[in-house]
Amino acid sequence: MASLTDFRRVADGVRNWGRWGAADELGTLNFITPAKVSAAAGLVRHGKVFPLGIDFGSNGPQGAFQFRQNPVHVMTVDGGDARTLVEYGPKWLSNTVGQELSSFFDGAQNPFRFNDDMIIMPLQAATQWDALSHVYYEDKLYNGFPADSVTSLGAFHCGIDKVDSKGITSRGVLLDLVRHRKADTYLAPGAPITPEELDEVVAAQGVTVGSGDIVLIHTGWQARYLETGDRGESYSGLDWLCAPWLHEREVAAVAADNLMVEDPTSGVDGTFLPMHMLCLRDMGLMLGEYWDLTALAADCAADGAYEFQLVAPPLRVIGAVGSPINPIAIK
Numbered sequence: 001m002a003s004l005t006d007f008r009r010v011a012d013g014v015r016n017w018g019r020w021g022a023a024d025e026l027g028t029l030n031f032i033t034p035a036k037v038s039a040a041a042g043l044v045r046h047g048k049v050f051p052l053g054i055d056f057g058s059n060g061p062q063g064a065f066q067f068r069q070n071p072v073h074v075m076t077v078d079g080g081d082a083r084t085l086v087e088y089g090p091k092w093l094s095n096t097v098g099q100e101l102s103s104f105f106d107g108a109q110n111p112f113r114f115n116d117d118m119i120i121m122p123l124q125a126a127t128q129w130d131a132l133s134h135v136y137y138e139d140k141l142y143n144g145f146p147a148d149s150v151t152s153l154g155a156f157h158c159g160i161d162k163v164d165s166k167g168i169t170s171r172g173v174l175l176d177l178v179r180h181r182k183a184d185t186y187l188a189p190g191a192p193i194t195p196e197e198l199d200e201v202v203a204a205q206g207v208t209v210g211s212g213d214i215v216l217i218h219t220g221w222q223a224r225y226l227e228t229g230d231r232g233e234s235y236s237g238l239d240w241l242c243a244p245w246l247h248e249r250e251v252a253a254v255a256a257d258n259l260m261v262e263d264p265t266s267g268v269d270g271t272f273l274p275m276h277m278l279c280l281r282d283m284g285l286m287l288g289e290y291w292d293l294t295a296l297a298a299d300c301a302a303d304g305a306y307e308f309q310l311v312a313p314p315l316r317v318i319g320a321v322g323s324p325i326n327p328i329a330i331k
């Protein structure tokens, strides 16, 4: 088990603060150049589209933490409202807009009807990006921004709204740990994925990982969840020392099909989620969680092509420390 001294030494080695200027809030997304985006588009050869978002609903995997709930979907207008408006509309909706609206429902002559809905959810539920302001330590965010610049008003620095200029789109590379380990559905807990193992997978798949790539780690957790329904099921994820591996290759972002990308066992005595701290706060590298990689992994295994165009734009929620997404891989 490493110590906090070891952790600080690694952090010093991967820290990107100032690399793209003192005002930078994009972090490793800076590695995604126009040439990279253009080359990634060239990976689309068959028109095969893989949506990587899981279901956003009450059947989702949240619940292991009491402070995070699954998305709640609420209908706010439905057919019953149309009947109410036909019968009571002019009295019910007393303002001008309401009066006009109610005239749309004035009986059988007008066929127009509509439904509306809303969703209530933690931005960290379901498929998501962690913004760079999501995790910090020693009172500093990425690039040295003060941690107290995140308040109840939102993240003044490093919010998810700061990265929309990058798309986010690039070359995606899937590393299939389930296939590599010949695992039964998923990576059971107790065997964190090491940097050496990532090298083995890269070599076995005959793929490269380089500057500006977005790396997707297939651990099988999502498939396992759909089998068992166990929201708290533990797993193996990336060892914290995979952060330097990503740093050396100038990877732009990393995502996985599990809760935290990294292994739930810390690997550093005296702290929790050391890879989150290194990636988000020191490197400025965003993490994607709960991505559904099952169908994409099966296709990659079938055709041997582990690279594709990846399109994963966050919502521009101003000052948010994360965003729900429905990323798309295109081959």
Ligand code: UVW
Pocket: 124, 130, 134, 135, 259, 260, 273, 276, 289
């Ligand atoms: C935390 O880091 C607290 O959560 P997540 O795994 O969603 O990034």
